[in-house]
Amino acid sequence: MEVYAGVDVGGTNIVCGLVSSSGDVVYQIKRATEVSKGPDAILEKIAAMIEEAAVAYAEQSGVDISVTAVGIGLPGFVDPEEGIARFAGNLGWRNLPAVQKLQARLNLPIYIDNDVRTYVYGEAMYGAGQGYKDVLGITVGTGIASAVVNEGKLFYGFRNMSGELGHIVMEGLEDPCPCGLHGCLETYASASGMVRQALKALRAGEPSILQSWFPDDKLEKLSAADLSRAYDLDDPLAKSILEKAGTLLGRALSYAVPLVSPELIIVGGGGALAGDRLLTPLKEELYSRILPDYREHLKVVTALNNDDAGVTGSAMYAKQKYCSSSM
Structure with missing residues (x-):
């Protein structure tokens, strides 16, 4: 089964979900962000959550799961073209090459954007x-x-x-x-x-x-x-x-x-x-x-999907970017 991973990163919690190609959240987990541990620890947590969600949903559903691409909504100023988190005050990030680091860790297409944009995208398109x-x-x-x-x-x-x-x-x-x-x-x-x-x-x-x-x-x-x-x-x-x-x-x-x-x-x-x-x-x-x-x-x-819009929007944003790059 083809799914897209959507990640909504906040100063308190990280929410990671697997979303079907039609925009349905099929599995979701939440973990504490733990900002004090630094950006590399947070990026590792995001990667581990995506892997954990894929394994757990495969076991729950009994079908093979394939994560096609990952979308991540980050607070603050984000450069989606360069894949850089320019400034996220509540995370303490500045000019962090988030896409480069996560792609090296997961070997998957990674797309980032501002968390409000991904949230609104999710509500506009699927809410x-x-x-x-x-x-x-x-x-x-x-x-x-x-x-x-x-x-x-x-x-x-x-x-x-x-x-x-x-x-x-x-x-x-x-x-x-x-x-x-x-x-x-x-x-x-x-x-x-x-x-x-x-x-x-x-x-x-x-x-x-x-x-x-x-x-x-x-x-x-x-x-x-x-x-x-x-x-x-x-x-x-x-x-x-x-x-x-x-x-x-x-x-x-x-x-x-x-x-x-x-x-x-x-x-x-x-x-x-x-x-x-x-x-x-x-x-x-x-x-x-x-x-x-x-x-x-x-x-x-x-908002219709106030709790899930960030995850849905991030995942479907990744789908849109991935499909556009594959054309």
């Missing part, structure tokens, strides 16, 4: 974006990033640096961003940004049910999911944070829509689990700021 030609995808997680898929092809821009929507500087925001700017969208509207805003307000004494859930010595355990729980109990602080985050996201997307003219916007990542709590203000702000000709033909939805 919520099926049937649409022009898709803009956005992930709301530790940070915020986006990608565009046009008729099955990813858009990259100069130096492969398109999609950094989270680093649009928004009027009215002043918090410093690790990128060096102040007031970036993701300082407030990412999942981690919303938590930071909640912590800041709680420490300033703003009333909230969250104070009883998380006394001072437990505040650091607060998560974006807790904000959604509090929102559902009409907590004013949680509602204010989620509604403002949705509004800011809608405003930022209103800048992107006239540039790329998508017919569908997909919102994914951990922040998308907030659902309509985030999407309702997002849509209200977005639709109020774009021309009717855009608004009347634009849908905004959450």
